[in-house]
Amino acid sequence: MKTSLLQYRCPRNILVFRALPVAGMLCAVPALRALRAACPEARITLVGLPWARDFTRRYPGYVDDFVAFPGFPGLPEQTPDIPAIPGFLTELQSRRFDLALQMHDESPLANAVAALFDAGANAGFRAAGATGSETDAFLPWPAQGSEIRRLLALTDFLGAPRQGERLEFPLLAEDMQALADSGQADDLPPGGYICLHPNAGAAGERWPPQAFAAVGDALHAATGLPLVLTAAGSDAGHAVQQALHTPARHGQAPLTPGTLAAQLSAARLVVSDDQDIAQLCAALHRPSVTIFRATDMERWAPLERELHPSVWTPPGFAADEGIAEVLRQAEALLARDQPARLRARA
Template sequence: MLHSPPGRMAILRALKLGDMLCAVPALRAIRSAFPAAEVVLVGLPWASEFVARYPAYLDGFREFPGYPGLPEREPDLARLPGFLGEMRAERFDLAIQMHGSGRISNAVVAEFGARITAGFYEPGIMCPDPATFLPFPERGLELRRLLQLTAHLGIPPDGEALEFPLSEAERSGAAALAHSIGIGSRDFVCIHGGASVPERRWPVDRFAEVADAMAGRGLEVVLTGSGAEVGITGAIARAMRAPAIDLAGRTPLGTLAAILERARLLVCNDTGVSHLADALGLPSVVISTGDNPDRWAPADRIRHRVLCRNSGVPAAEVLREALDLLSEPRRPASSPGRPLASEVRDVGRYAGSLL
């Protein structure tokens, strides 16, 4: 529990796009509780774009140079001492560890030298401070774990909805791209066959089977992915009987999101784009692996169908859920205090490593 409002706070969450989107409800709650506070994200290099997209919740960005034992980036050991010294010099009132269980990341946050530190700690390992640290939950959706932490700090929740604000320029760019590839006024579905972890990728031939079934029902098929996933989208296209539009590597993140916003449905692996669909209100069928649904599935299981089988998910099951979603009218995404499009700062290019 916090006993006084912090003036300046740093939040460590040096992770990829999907992980960051799951943190938006917690960031919204923090802003609602402390509207005058300066909130700085400590994140991976790409996350400067994330901060620019959420000016209603985040005020600044500090690039995290990595740390031994944290796998998200190779640590820049020469840069690390200077970075930690700069963080201490900023004299933050509060530093929150939102980067996993805390086994390693709590030591990082402690080095920030904030007046108060908070976050998760791993059960069985010493708790830094019971007033501000919470045992890392073994189960539960990621967004709810983070909301449990903010609630532990006395911060009331402000809804569970994800958000991804878009600028008018991004929507205009997506409209122009849609017109140029012939889907300006046509119904289409997006197929996203990539994932940063190869074990999360559903087989190419099954994506192709579902895509052909969609095309057979009069829908255009758009294959999405990063530049690093051109090989995957190309393999899906070659395995299909029907033609498909391959946009892999052709869309900045905002344009990709604006294309998804126009789609009827997304079929994808358990990766960052599934959280993007959740934030945009786009119905989706997500093929998941292992115990990931318990932590990473969208909270809305009506709009988003998550399929996970130890023996593998058959294409027929994905198609059945896809057709059921397509039979329903598109519901708008909830918008809890969503920042206006005009408030989104200029952001850069979409990078495949984000997902």
């Protein structure tokens, strides 16, 4: 297999292996768009985590089919369902894919898993310095840059011209219905509330609840807009709710990605410390400020910095300085179409 293959002899049956959480999947959308434009007649099957099953309905122009990945020992994204792995591999092998495209990451294990799919050819990422007979079909993993551009580097390498870097997250009718059924949007006018999402995964990545509360109280005082805690059911959300002086709406049950997206899509502003929410807001084109503490900000911050600024506040960073910078960015976003009182403060 040679690079630029997609320009001249597109495979008819393509498997894309990308089994990651929300941010990782959203960042792959521009690469999937480029792949589809290069191979418009191909059948593209996504192998991903179970949550991404609705990709075939949400992105019908880019993905034709979906197979849930049961996990694999050594891959950290989910606990592997060991009994399900043989049947999963048998199913994929029976489909006789022309190409298995490993877009998961640069790990040798990810490539080894993709090789088990028994496609006619394999391509994707490899670790820098890796050798072997097929390295001409594998791009060394870019050590720097945003996740979106790293993935686009792979489709460039394979000969699929870029179709833009924009993110998308099409909302489905059932997303809006699920939000209505949850009660989380009752009496909230579109563009008339501020979402706080304190829910970064690892404890070392979380912004202190007192800092979130200080930002929420200040933004409510400046705008009068109600606050909504979208990290429903999380310990981080409860901690921020307890620290707030301003009453905030906080659901008890976690929302699905689609329902959460429906809630965020009508927010005036979103403040979070979660890279999944950062990329979801970018895909929804909702103004947002994201706090990064340990996660690689260059890799996971949204590309459109004007509408989605990010603030670096690592552990040990002065809390008052972090709060002040988050407020500065948030108020600048709000001041773009808010009353003169807020514009003057920003």
